[in-house]
Amino acid sequence: MRARPVPEACISCGLCTVWCKVEHSDSRSIYKAFRADATKTVACVRLEQEGARSLAIQCRHCEDPICVYACITGAMSKDPTTGIVKVDPSRCIGCGTCVLMCPNGAVQLDDRGKRVALKCEMCRDRGFPSCVEHCPNDALIMEYDEEADA
Amino acid sequence: MPDTHFDHVIIGNSTAAIGAIEAIRSMDANASIAVVSAEAEHTYSRPLITYYLAGKVSEEAIYYRPHDFYEQMNVTCLLGVPVDRIDTEAKQVHLAEGQSLSYRRLLLAAGGAPVKPAIPGIDRPGVFFMNTIQDARRAKGWLAHTNRAVVIGAGLTGMKTAEALAEIGQQVSVVEQTDSILPTTLDRTASDLVRKWFKSHGVDILVGVSVTSIEGRSDSNDVWVANLSTGESIVCDSVFVTVGVRPRIDLVRGTQIQVRTGILVDRHMRTNVTGVYAAGDIAQAYEPITGESKVVPILPNAYLGGRVAGINMAGGNATYNVGMSANSTVFLGLPVMSAGLAIQDQNDEFDVLTKEYGLSYRKLVIRNDRLVGMIAVADIAGTGMLTGLMRDGVDVRGLERKMLDGTLRLIDLPPDLLEQRLDGRSLTWN
Numbered sequence: 041m042r043a044r045p046v047p048e049a050c051i052s053c054g055l056c057t058v059w060c061k062v063e064h065s066d067s068r069s070i071y072k073a074f075r076a077d078a079t080k081t082v083a084c085v086r087l088e089q090e091g092a093r094s095l096a097i098q099c100r101h102c103e104d105p106i107c108v109y110a111c112i113t114g115a116m117s118k119d120p121t122t123g124i125v126k127v128d129p130s131r132c133i134g135c136g137t138c139v140l141m142c143p144n145g146a147v148q149l150d151d152r153g154k155r156v157a158l159k160c161e162m163c164r165d166r167g168f169p170s171c172v173e174h175c176p177n178d179a180l181i182m183e184y185d186e187e188a189d190a
Numbered sequence: 191m192p193d194t195h196f197d198h199v200i201i202g203n204s205t206a207a208i209g210a211i212e213a214i215r216s217m218d219a220n221a222s223i224a225v226v227s228a229e230a231e232h233t234y235s236r237p238l239i240t241y242y243l244a245g246k247v248s249e250e251a252i253y254y255r256p257h258d259f260y261e262q263m264n265v266t267c268l269l270g271v272p273v274d275r276i277d278t279e280a281k282q283v284h285l286a287e288g289q290s291l292s293y294r295r296l297l298l299a300a301g302g303a304p305v306k307p308a309i310p311g312i313d314r315p316g317v318f319f320m321n322t323i324q325d326a327r328r329a330k331g332w333l334a335h336t337n338r339a340v341v342i343g344a345g346l347t348g349m350k351t352a353e354a355l356a357e358i359g360q361q362v363s364v365v366e367q368t369d370s371i372l373p374t375t376l377d378r379t380a381s382d383l384v385r386k387w388f389k390s391h392g393v394d395i396l397v398g399v400s401v402t403s404i405e406g407r408s409d410s411n412d413v414w415v416a417n418l419s420t421g422e423s424i425v426c427d428s429v430f431v432t433v434g435v436r437p438r439i440d441l442v443r444g445t446q447i448q449v450r451t452g453i454l455v456d457r458h459m460r461t462n463v464t465g466v467y468a469a470g471d472i473a474q475a476y477e478p479i480t481g482e483s484k485v486v487p488i489l490p491n492a493y494l495g496g497r498v499a500g501i502n503m504a505g506g507n508a509t510y511n512v513g514m515s516a517n518s519t520v521f522l523g524l525p526v527m528s529a530g531l532a533i534q535d536q537n538d539e540f541d542v543l544t545k546e547y548g549l550s551y552r553k554l555v556i557r558n559d560r561l562v563g564m565i566a567v568a569d570i571a572g573t574g575m576l577t578g579l580m581r582d583g584v585d586v587r588g589l590e591r592k593m594l595d596g597t598l599r600l601i602d603l604p605p606d607l608l609e610q611r612l613d614g615r616s617l618t619w620n
Contacts, residue, residue: 042614088601097600100614106512109209109497109617110490112237114254131251133241136570137490140518140527143578143616144600148571149525185614 041123041162043085043172043180045095050179052094056171057083060098063163063170079152084160085171086145096171096180098160099146101125103185107138107147107159116157123185124162132156195292196224196266198503199283201273201441202299203227204236205489206470208255209496210297210503215263217504223265224291226283228300230270231323232257236301237350237489239326243333244354252323273300278445278463295465295503298442298453299496302435302471302487307342309431311404316413317429320351329428336427337361340416342401344371346517348432349388353521355430356393363394363424365401365416367433375517376526377533379544380551380565384526387549391522404429435487437472450474452485457509459499467503469495479514479530479562479580486515498619508619512581518570524549525570529577531555531563545594554593559585561593572596578616582607 058070065073065081073081085098101118105125108116115131116138118124127138134155138147142159150158163169172180198214200207203225211223235254241247260267272286276296284290304319306312316336318329333339339355341348344366355362364371370381371388385395400419407414417423437452448454448462452474459467459475469475470492477484491513501508516529534555536542541556548568554576555563560583564576575598579586584607592598600608610616 044612086599088599090599090601093601095601097612100611100616102614102616104615104617104619106490106494106617109493110516112489113235133238133247135237135520136518136525136527136573137516138574139570140516140529140573140577141490142574143581144611145572145575145598147574155520 041185042101042183043096043098043162043169044183045097046179046181047093047095049177050094050096051177052087052089053176054087055174055176056085056096056180057087059170059174060085060160063166064158082148082150082152082158084146084148084158096175097144097146098171099125099142100144101162106141106143110137110141112137122162122164124164125159126161126164127157127159129154129156194224195222197221197294198223198297199291199293199295200225200297200299201227201283202297202301202470202472203229203231203233203267203269204299204301204470205254205492206299206301206473206496206499207297208233209493210299210469210500211263211265213497213500214504217501217506221504223263224268225260225265226268226271226273226285226291228270228272229322229324232269233259234323235489236321239320239323240347240350240354242323243320243326243330243351244357246357249323249327273441276442276445278447278466281465293465295467297496297499297503298461298466298468298472299470299492300438300441300472303438304431305434305436307431307433309342309401309403311406311413312431314404314406314413316427317404317431319431320347321435329430332428333358333360338426339363339428339430340365340401340424340426341430341432343367343431343433344373344395344397345432345434346372346375346519348430349384349521350519351430351432352388352393356391356522362392363396363426364388365399365418365424366395366397367400369398371395371397373533375515375528375532376565377535377553379546380526380528380553380567383549383551383567384521384524387521387524401429435471437474437485439472441472450483454483457511458502458507459495459510460502467499469499475513476510477513477515478511484513486513488515488517490516501619512617514580516577518573524568525566527564527566527570527573529564530561530580531557532565534563543590543594552594552596554590556586556590559587561586569596572598575600578611
């Protein structure tokens, strides 16, 4: 399972990053996330632009996730049912091995509290990725793998 | 236990073993698997033992896989049971307790043992190696009553140990024989940055110096002083010896299994003896940047090599092509990363690009238009893009500035590579 960017449809409006930040904020409210919340929020989606072309990228939830294989504590795992690659912050020591290994630059170290790895987890608490839901032009669409994500 | 047959016998219970178990089970739900390990521990993360020493990770939280892992994976465990010898003719592993296991496939994943330098006094109480959780437990008990520690060897384990000791309020001196700290992972510039960082946190570091002997007081056998090659000495009450690890190749003594520095394996992690595989710190395997066979004792490679071995043991076909060196850690809050030929200087063959400001440092090593080495200190954003380019052998002409600035994006990659990344196919096994 992953969100698929569609460059032909992307108008680089940046709403994906806006809603991703809302989802990763304390309040999870678009009214509070950017100004009222005590903790600065972060995005796990990255809007990339080159000339007129643009696309939004987050974790690919790889079939063979090197971040999971390389994780030195066992904090990273790929959910066998959903295929979502996730971090257990209670077991993460923030060593950055996943950051160094992810070829998509999709993992960051979150320094807002105890330093831990942070990445897109497909809004698994929410049920559906907010960036996909709020994309006004279908430039992010859901993609399901045949086996693991069924 | 009676003599028993297993489809897969794995010697070792650390990362490479877990990688193999998870790979075998992903392909075969029914094959019988036995794990034999000299350590009587549930599988744990070895790099976490310095975190345990510092009190940042509890004994309960050091496990590498959940506590029901072996049950979930249906693995028979013989933990705390050393191997006596291996008989590859009869396909049997003889255990120290007199039993034996026969196997169809055997994985040697017993890791490395700490190097013990010939320093007089090294066997004294108060001298510790940081290789196992048991080492860390013993050290932790000792440190409750002491406050001045000497660390011999400034490699990754040594510096993580020094960090842990400093964090629990020990007065720490690191003694390194070569002329820089982290000599195999960092170049001189990065090494000096990290050294200054440690010094600013009160850790004393001596380079180009060795410990010649460890002495106790005349009335006790404890540690009292570490004597140095300079003629000086450091008063201390504990010594940590972290001068490297060596593959436990004694395991295959008396067999036909080929050994150089480690147990030699091909790109399928097979030894020269049919049905016998090796992975992790014990193995000498293909290293893609140099094209040579090397021991690269880092945790990610142990897992990846174990996974490749496991796939092949279960009848699949996987190739180990990702075994370059790659290290990431944080020293007293400062992120430090390096990969590939990181310490390489500029010459006819290699182009070296660097960028330095304040504590932040980034270095790229390029050969034949391919990225073959990198270092990043402090600013580590996007470093994974760099190791990705290294693994995939991408022509990086035109991307140099972005790689150095940390502004490289997927959209900058060639279209076919971008497509592969978007598909979630970032790792290939053939």
